[in-house]
Amino acid sequence: MAAIHHYEVETHWRKPDASTNPMNHQLELAGRRAIDASGAPQFKGDASKVNPEELFVAALISCQMLSYLALAGRAGVDVLAYDDHGAGTMTIADKRMRITEVRLRPRITIAAGGDEAKARSLVEAAHEACFIANSVACAVTVEPEIAVG
Structure with a gap:
């Protein structure tokens, strides 16, 4: 069930x-x-407040990070820091607006001596596990940078 x-x-x-x-x-x-x-x-919205477009990108960035941290924990990858910059692109065509792409650029720092290849492979696995990415119609691209330190 x-x-x-x-x-x-x-x-x-x-x-x-x-x-x-x-x-x-x-x-x-x-x-x-x-x-x-x-x-x-x-x-014509108020720039000092969050807007739906930002919340859309925020949902994707948060879900990707939480999925990654869960998988890394299970795989024994010691993550010291996870910083990301997400950017969404809205397209207006045929009088319809839609987010057509979200690009995530996480910078993941793992402990010295950590397996960089394993840390990198978990990025795609986290993307596959991210229920928000699985729920949206737009392309979601993840371009990680892995640092050991």
Whole structure:
């Protein structure tokens, strides 16, 4: 039998006064502190708040990292640091917007004496295990840099 998990998010928006950006809203995740959000600045959103496009890339970058760390732990790879820079590309064609590509560039530092080849091979395995990457229609490219130190 397949394991099934459910995740819930609420959004809260009220008609603002004239001094407030009408795209501003809050996201509430299972009773935790609300996140102030808006549209992307290219679409007249508030640049000081997170936007759906950034959250899309953030979901991919976080899932890739967590998948990698889990696999590395099982494989005995001692990861000292994991830093990543993710970038998403949105394309507007035929009056439709969509994210067409997300590129992740993790820099993974493993302990001295660690197996660099094994650490590198786990990047692709983590990508295959990442449920967010498995759920999206756009291309997701991972270009790792492995450092030993």
